[in-house]
Amino acid sequence: MLLEILLLVGIVLALVAIELKDLVHSVLVLAGLDLVVAVIFFILKAPDIALTQAAVCAGLITFLFLITIHKTERFE
Amino acid sequence: MDIIVKQVTKIVFPFIVLYGFYIALHGHLTPGGGFAAGAIIGSAFALLVIAFDEMDVEHKLTVHELIDIKSVAGFFMILIIGKLGYMFRNKLIESQTLFHLWSGGFTMIMNLAGTLMVSSAIILIIYSLEKEAWKI
Numbered sequence: 001m002l003l004e005i006l007l008l009v010g011i012v013l014a015l016v017a018i019e020l021k022d023l024v025h026s027v028l029v030l031a032g033l034d035l036v037v038a039v040i041f042f043i044l045k046a047p048d049i050a051l052t053q054a055a056v057c058a059g060l061i062t063f064l065f066l067i068t069i070h071k072t073e074r075f076e
Numbered sequence: 077m078d079i080i081v082k083q084v085t086k087i088v089f090p091f092i093v094l095y096g097f098y099i100a101l102h103g104h105l106t107p108g109g110g111f112a113a114g115a116i117i118g119s120a121f122a123l124l125v126i127a128f129d130e131m132d133v134e135h136k137l138t139v140h141e142l143i144d145i146k147s148v149a150g151f152f153m154i155l156i157i158g159k160l161g162y163m164f165r166n167k168l169i170e171s172q173t174l175f176h177l178w179s180g181g182f183t184m185i186m187n188l189a190g191t192l193m194v195s196s197a198i199i200l201i202i203y204s205l206e207k208e209a210w211k212i
Contacts, residue, residue: 048108048109048112051107051108052115055112055116055119056115059115059118059122060115060119060122060198063122063125063126063202064205067205
């Protein structure tokens with residue numbers, strides 16, 4: 001039951017991240033999606049993959065996106 | 077950044093690095109390992125770079141060449157430890173007890189070498205991107 005709710009939340013977060021016009025907000029929503037995916041990995045009994053997902057996707061990828069947006073334009 | 081972000085970063089940063097080393101040292105007992113620990117330590121330095129300005133970070137991070145040498149040293153440590161572990165693994169395993177921290181042969185030292193390599197590579201990427209980015 002929890003797994004289906006988390007999958008639906010992930011789909012909604014992905015659609016919101018596509019539709020937002022401010023790219024910084026979009027990147028933050030994408031970090032939330034990565035955390036939801038990490039919790040899904042933890043429920044599916046792969047805790048090491050969940051740890052790597054939370055560290056790389058929610059930490060480093062967000063940082064790289066922020067630097068890229070800072071070098072280019074912020075609004076779509 | 078704000079003063080709130082700066083103060084929270086000052087408090088939280090050593091604990092994140094400590095958690096990374098905990099993941100690296102317990103890599104053969106609990107989930108995790110060299111890559112996850114290196115990514116956690118690298119994201120701690122990413123937090124440091126985001127929170128402080130360029131002039132403050134310049135003192136905390138060391139020069140490029142040192143991080144480069146660390147990365148190459150981790151690679152050669154993995155090669156040498158692999159060879160040593162192939163030769164001496166039986167003697168080392170006989171002197172260890174199962175499910176304690178000091179067990180599993182050369183796996184713990186191997187995880188530390190992997191942590192060194194991954195974290196220094198990520199810190200090098202972050203630092204060079206940050207020097208490029210805020211110079212507009």
